[in-house]
Amino acid sequence: MKYKSQKVAYWFFATCMLLLSLQIVYGFIMGFARIGYDGLHEWIPFNAARATHTNLLVVWLLAGFMGAAHYIIPEESGRELYSVKLAWIQLISLIVVGVTAIIGFHLNWWEGRKFLEIPRPLDYLVVANVLLFLFNIGMTILKGKKYSTTQLVLYIGLLSAALLYLPGMIYFRSQTMDSYFRWWVVHLWVEGVWELIMGSILSYLLIKLTGVDREVIEKWLYVIIGLTFLSGILGTGHHYYYIGAPKYWLAVGGFFSALEPLAFLGMALFAVAMYRKSGRQHPNKIALYWTIGCAIMSFVGAGFLGAAHTLPQVNMWTHGTLVTAMHGHMAFWGAYAMIVLAIITYSMPMMTGRKLWNNMPGLLAFWLTNIGMVGMVGAFAVAGIAQVYLERKMGMDFLAVQREISVHFIALLCSATLFTTGVILFIYNFVKSGQPTDEVIVPENSEEEFYTPVAERN
Numbered sequence: 001m002k003y004k005s006q007k008v009a010y011w012f013f014a015t016c017m018l019l020l021s022l023q024i025v026y027g028f029i030m031g032f033a034r035i036g037y038d039g040l041h042e043w044i045p046f047n048a049a050r051a052t053h054t055n056l057l058v059v060w061l062l063a064g065f066m067g068a069a070h071y072i073i074p075e076e077s078g079r080e081l082y083s084v085k086l087a088w089i090q091l092i093s094l095i096v097v098g099v100t101a102i103i104g105f106h107l108n109w110w111e112g113r114k115f116l117e118i119p120r121p122l123d124y125l126v127v128a129n130v131l132l133f134l135f136n137i138g139m140t141i142l143k144g145k146k147y148s149t150t151q152l153v154l155y156i157g158l159l160s161a162a163l164l165y166l167p168g169m170i171y172f173r174s175q176t177m178d179s180y181f182r183w184w185v186v187h188l189w190v191e192g193v194w195e196l197i198m199g200s201i202l203s204y205l206l207i208k209l210t211g212v213d214r215e216v217i218e219k220w221l222y223v224i225i226g227l228t229f230l231s232g233i234l235g236t237g238h239h240y241y242y243i244g245a246p247k248y249w250l251a252v253g254g255f256f257s258a259l260e261p262l263a264f265l266g267m268a269l270f271a272v273a274m275y276r277k278s279g280r281q282h283p284n285k286i287a288l289y290w291t292i293g294c295a296i297m298s299f300v301g302a303g304f305l306g307a308a309h310t311l312p313q314v315n316m317w318t319h320g321t322l323v324t325a326m327h328g329h330m331a332f333w334g335a336y337a338m339i340v341l342a343i344i345t346y347s348m349p350m351m352t353g354r355k356l357w358n359n360m361p362g363l364l365a366f367w368l369t370n371i372g373m374v375g376m377v378g379a380f381a382v383a384g385i386a387q388v389y390l391e392r393k394m395g396m397d398f399l400a401v402q403r404e405i406s407v408h409f410i411a412l413l414c415s416a417t418l419f420t421t422g423v424i425l426f427i428y429n430f431v432k433s434g435q436p437t438d439e440v441i442v443p444e445n446s447e448e449e450f451y452t453p454v455a456e457r458n
């Protein structure tokens, strides 16, 4: 770590750990409800659990991106963060807004728009919060000594994510119009600008972990951005098939969304190629696992499992079933959860000085979460495909089908237990690393990246 102010990233990451744990609790509440154990129904009905589960996911990922920015931007700009105090105000207000929204869901204060359930008045607070964050990071870049592609792509990704939140706040009387613009947020986030955030964090980590020249890595980043925009913008059409939008979206959405896996394939090939070229052995092997793992799993979850149901001929059967949940879990996990866990794994030893890299809990955390997630996705896939056949091909009643497929949720819960064990081990390492300290700040003229305080050297 080079700058004192980078330490504030730790608190964003700690928030991630807390919210991820809570998200999993709500996953289990839904999983048990699916097999008939719905004892909490009176207080936490399925719809409230679902909205809480997915919104917690989005908030902890955003907290992770913000933490990553607070860690990466000072280093890439060659100066301290513009204001640590602002970062604190922003983090605390983010938590306050998040907690208020979640309490609201339990009191039936929500908008029934999937992923955008946060009520409009709170949306304005979200906007104010994000503006504060963008100002702080933007000023750091402006006043910095140097610019880098990685840093600018990260900033542009964050800025565009903020701008794209706005179309979801417009009020429409028409369901079609509301749906149309809801996808500007949901789709253009995960299949557009969040990919810039992911690509830039990936590129930062690869520069640090593989030692390959920045020029080479950043050239790849341009290619990935190009592929993302080429396919992702018009790819939005794969959500316009059946909402009442004009018919040409069937062709446009089908064609361009079928190209979307290319960007994720690009990232996977890029990460593996850089790993192979790597000239140095960075001691933090687990961070490399998470980094390369993220590039590969995002291709599987977003690219491959996304393409599996993106053509109108397939989507007309699978739309809105558990096939979507199958893809949603693996895509969010591979692309965005894993990149956040990668930057946490990389930066924790840098901030705290505790070299908990390559220990058994860390390795097990990586494998158990990933194997558990593959199992969960398998369970959703089997349930989803059965649902499509029974409900949509055979014409069975919706609820009768739900009872038929509930057995697959036992498999889901078993795999989720494996996954959760992995998360607990990750958090164990996080807590054991302790808090960040100024003692590990790399002196101005030192070439080292990881600074061991003199007292601890042997």
Ligand code: HEM
Pocket: 114, 115, 186, 190, 191, 238, 239, 257, 258, 260, 261, 298, 302, 303, 305, 306, 307, 308, 309, 310, 311, 315, 318, 319, 320, 321, 324, 327, 328, 331, 332, 335, 336
């Ligand atoms: C990391 C990137 C991605 C993430 C996090 C992600 C996540 C999700 C989520 C959560 C949904 C459900 C949204 C809702 O109903 O409100 C969804 C839907 C969908 N995704 Fe993705 N996705 C990603 C990339 C892709 C890609 C690259 C493709 C295509 C190649 C794709 C194809 C689809 C389709 C067709 C649907 C609609 C499913 C339906 O009709 O119910 N996704 N995605």
Ligand code: HEM
Pocket: 023, 024, 027, 028, 030, 031, 034, 050, 053, 054, 057, 324, 325, 326, 328, 329, 332, 333, 337, 412, 413, 416, 417, 419, 420
């Ligand atoms: C580990 C325990 C978890 C369990 C038991 C679980 C279970 C569930 C269940 C039952 C649903 C509702 C599906 C339905 O509509 O019936 C759901 C939705 C969802 N979960 Fe999880 N989940 C877990 C963890 C995660 C994680 C770690 C992520 C992200 C990385 C995630 C992302 C999502 C998303 C995006 C949806 C919405 C899917 C859609 O739009 O259809 N979940 N989860």
Ligand SMILES: [Fe+2]
Pocket: 187, 191, 235, 236, 238, 239
């Ligand atoms: Fe999409």
